[in-house]
Amino acid sequence: MADHFAYPVGLRLSGRRVVVIGGGQVAQRRLPALIAAGADLLLISPSATPSVEAMADAGEVRWEKRRYEDGDLADAWYVLIATADKEANNAASAEAERNRTWCVRSDDAEAATAWTPATGRSEGVTVAVLTGRDPRRSAAVRDAVVEGLRDGTLTAPHHRTRTPxxxxxxxxxxxxxxxxxxxxxxxxxxxxxxxxxxxxxxxxxxxxxxxxxxxxxxxxxxxxxxxxxxxxxxxxxxxxxxxxxxxxxxxxxxxxxxxxxxxxxxxxxxxxxxxPGISSSISVPGAAGIPVTHRGVAHEFTVVSGHVAPGDDRSLVDWPALAKLRGTLVVLMGVDKIGAIAETLIAHGKSPDTPVALVQEGTTAAQRRVDATLATVAETAKAQDVRPPAVIVIGPVVNVGPGGPAGPGA
Incomplete structure (x- = not known):
């Protein structure tokens, strides 16, 4: 049998009895896919990993805490044998053969009647790869195909009508x-x-x-x-x-x-x-080495729009309240209003020495960071010609990091 290719097929296991023998790492990896397939799952094992036990506690798997016994595979459509007990594995495999039940063995692929392919999914497409005795190559090919489908480098046009x-x-x-x-x-x-x-x-x-x-x-x-x-x-x-x-x-x-x-x-x-996308309010400070929260420094962060200046009738921001917060303030679209913002925060109690970082063109090749304080940020931003798009971070987290502030014009 080993000289012939395995015949690939997709099993429709929804509502059908599937038996898993062994509750260790192999079962932990395989069970989620069987659960997602809607299988009626029975786990037979004296013990299980915490993750497998959690699946049983959640009602996703019926768990009988005992060793395998002859007759356990009756009416099963599919069996996964994954224990370290060679004798039990052989006995279960023999029962599956007698019952003509497809059987996967984690300990001896040659003794199995089915092999588990390396699988991956991307938007309704299931990719399954078999390379015989080389599971690492199967996984590598699977990963390459799924990644290509996900990032668009491997195009697979829809041949059925798409909904506009x-x-x-x-x-x-x-x-x-x-x-x-x-x-x-x-x-x-x-x-x-x-x-x-x-x-x-x-x-x-x-x-x-x-x-x-x-x-x-x-x-x-x-x-x-x-x-x-x-x-x-x-x-x-x-x-x-x-x-x-x-x-x-x-x-x-x-x-x-x-x-x-x-x-x-x-x-x-x-x-x-x-x-959803990664917001610049968190990612850009991170790319510049600034955590918006840090243990013992900031337990909160607030993101506000700075496109309308404090005092403008159109503003919906409570700047006096923000000045009283002890955490991090992240201002988007506020480069041209940073002077008025800084003055308002200081006027309502924020220390003029509060660190400020302006990160321009964050995450791109043109990224640069300019450091200042609330007292100096307006002058510094103008002198350093900081332009949009830039994310402004206000608070002590600016000084967190191996090197501290990057320095003006950094």
């Missing part, structure tokens, strides 16, 4: 490697991409030639406000039957006006998928 709609994709802080795998896959499947200037621009060069890329900043506004024009473009292309990706920087719902777009699409009956 819009995906609001958070592209992360700027580094193209920091977009989620789902976001990258949707980009690879898009017909139209409407992109912000703060999105991961490098990914646009990877799109196939037929994909229409629209710069959101250049949409003709006419008599409409900018956001309304973007909404209209999303609606227009989706109604034309195209798969549309709205590529945003950071996360769509963190100062990204994503909900406005989702509401506009819902009003038109257009399906909308929201793909």
């Amino acid at each position: 709609g819009v995906a609001l994709v958070g592209g992360g802080p700027g580094d193209p490697d920091l977009i989620t795998v789902r976001g990258r896959r949707l980009l690879a499947e898009a017909d139209v991409v409407i992109a912000d200037r703060l999105g991961p621009r490098d990914l646009l060069d990877e799109l196939p030639p037929h994909v229409e890329v629209i710069d959101a900043a250049k949409i003709p506004y006419g008599r409409y406000m900018a956001q309304e024009a973007i909404n209209n473009a999303l609606i227009e292309h989706a109604k034309a039957g195209k798969a549309v990706v709205r590529l945003k920087g950071g996360d769509p719902f963190v100062f990204g006006r994503g909900m406005e777009e989702a509401e506009a699409l819902a009003a038109e009956g257009i399906p909308c998928t929201v793909v």
Whole structure:
């Protein structure tokens, strides 16, 4: 038998009896997939790992705390033998053979009647790889295929009709490697991409030639406000039957006006998928060596928009309350208002010596960090020509780290 290829097949185990003998590490790895397949699972083992025990406690597996006995495999469709007891393994394997039940053995693949492939999943696609006696190669091939499907480098066009709609994709802080795998896959499947200037621009060069890329900043506004024009473009292309990706920087719902777009699409009956992204409010400070929280230094962090200055009637931020907080304050879109912000915080009790870091173009090749204090940040930002996009971090966490502050102009 060993000289012939294994015949690949997908088992539909939902509601069908599956017996697992042994509650160790092998069972711990295999049980989640069997649970996900909907199998009626019976575990036979005197003991189990804490993770396997938790599955039993949750009711996902029926656990009989004993050794294998002849007759345990009656009516089973599939058996996994995974114990260190060679005699018990042989006996169970013999019963499976008599019952014509497919049987996998973790201790002796040659004695088994079935092999477990290296499997992976990506958006409804199951990848299963068998390479005979080389499980590491199976896993490597599996990983390469699944990764390609997830990041869009391995394209697999849909041959059935797709439902037109819009995906609001958070592209992360700027580094193209920091977009989620789902976001990258949707980009690879898009017909139209409407992109912000703060999105991961490098990914646009990877799109196939037929994909229409629209710069959101250049949409003709006419008599409409900018956001309304973007909404209209999303609606227009989706109604034309195209798969549309709205590529945003950071996360769509963190100062990204994503909900406005989702509401506009819902009003038109257009399906909308929201793909969260890594927010620059946390990732950019981290990339600059600043933790927004740190034991003994900051037990909280607050993220605010600085696009409207303190004192402006349009502002929804309670700056006096923020000045009293002891944690970290992260300000987005506040470079041109940092002077007024600093003055307001100081006026309401924040120490002028509070450390401040401005991180420009965070996570990109152009990233730079400029350090100051609340008392000096306005002058420093101007002298160092700090420009948007920049994330401003205010609080003692700025001084946390092996090297402390990077220094002005660093």
